[in-house]
Amino acid sequence: MRLDKFLGDCGLGTRKQLKEYIKNGMVKVDGTVAAKPEMQVNPEENEILFSGENLTEGYARNRCFIMNKPQGVVCAARDKDSDTVFDLMDETILKDLSTVGRLDKDTEGLLIITNDGKLTHSLLSPKKHVEKEYEVHTLKPVTEEAIKRLEEGIDIGDETPTLPAKAFIQEKDGKEVLHLIIHEGRFHQVKRMLQAVDNEVTFLRRVRMGGLILDESLSPGEYRKLTDEELQLLKENKK
Numbered sequence: 380m381r382l383d384k385f386l387g388d389c390g391l392g393t394r395k396q397l398k399e400y401i402k403n404g405m406v407k408v409d410g411t412v413a414a415k416p417e418m419q420v421n422p423e424e425n426e427i428l429f430s431g432e433n434l435t436e437g438y439a440r441n442r443c444f445i446m447n448k449p450q451g452v453v454c455a456a457r458d459k460d461s462d463t464v465f466d467l468m469d470e471t472i473l474k475d476l477s478t479v480g481r482l483d484k485d486t487e488g489l490l491i492i493t494n495d496g497k498l499t500h501s502l503l504s505p506k507k508h509v510e511k512e513y514e515v516h517t518l519k520p521v522t523e524e525a526i527k528r529l530e531e532g533i534d535i536g537d538e539t540p541t542l543p544a545k546a547f548i549q550e551k552d553g554k555e556v557l558h559l560i561i562h563e564g565r566f567h568q569v570k571r572m573l574q575a576v577d578n579e580v581t582f583l584r585r586v587r588m589g590g591l592i593l594d595e596s597l598s599p600g601e602y603r604k605l606t607d608e609e610l611q612l613l614k615e616n617k618k
């Protein structure tokens with residue numbers, strides 16, 4: 380593959396940034412400073428260093444990114460009316476990538492994007508009961524009775540009530556904010572759960588999935604490659 384394609388797969392930056400890195404002599408292939416972005420490399424045979432870091436040790440073709448999804452974009456490969464999360468990513472890394480589940484257009488927060496089908500299945504399988512935690516701002520204060528109903532499971536108009544959830548109030552910026560932890564991914568589930576307790580969601584952000592917590596250093600729309608430790612947390616479904 381092209382050298383810049385490999386560097387992009389490693390989540391090191393945009394195509395323009397990668398060209399600058401190579402131009403500035405920051406990349407070596409088998410001990411020699413790389414001269415051209417289009418140089419052909421084989422990560423399984425060549426040793427590729429970036430600023431002295433060996434990128435080919437333990438190299439895997441599976442790629443996994445964390446994004447802080449902003450409002451106003453959709454989790455789709457393409458959309459005729461709206462920008463997608465993939466429009467925010469460098470085109471050199473997009474091949475075979477998919478989102479792990481979806482967040483609504485007006486929902487922010489943690490989104491996993493990967494080409495690892497096995498990981499995607501394990502995170503979305505109903506049998507795994509992977510926790511998804513949301514920060515929920517509501518139109519009205521959430522009562523203790525509402526929290527009890529949310530935690531017991533509630534009728535949102537489907538054939539069966541929701542599974543028991545976890546709900547608690549946390550203070551943020553001087554305001555009381557609901558945190559809701561669910562194990563399913565039904566259509567507009569959080570919004571429908573709040574409607575069922577006579578309330579309304581005014582802002583929604585996913586802050587955790589399994590053991591992976593949203594990286595607060597990522598501004599909405601930013602993304603990065605998952606660390607090995609974070610990937611292991613997801614695979615083990617630890618909290």
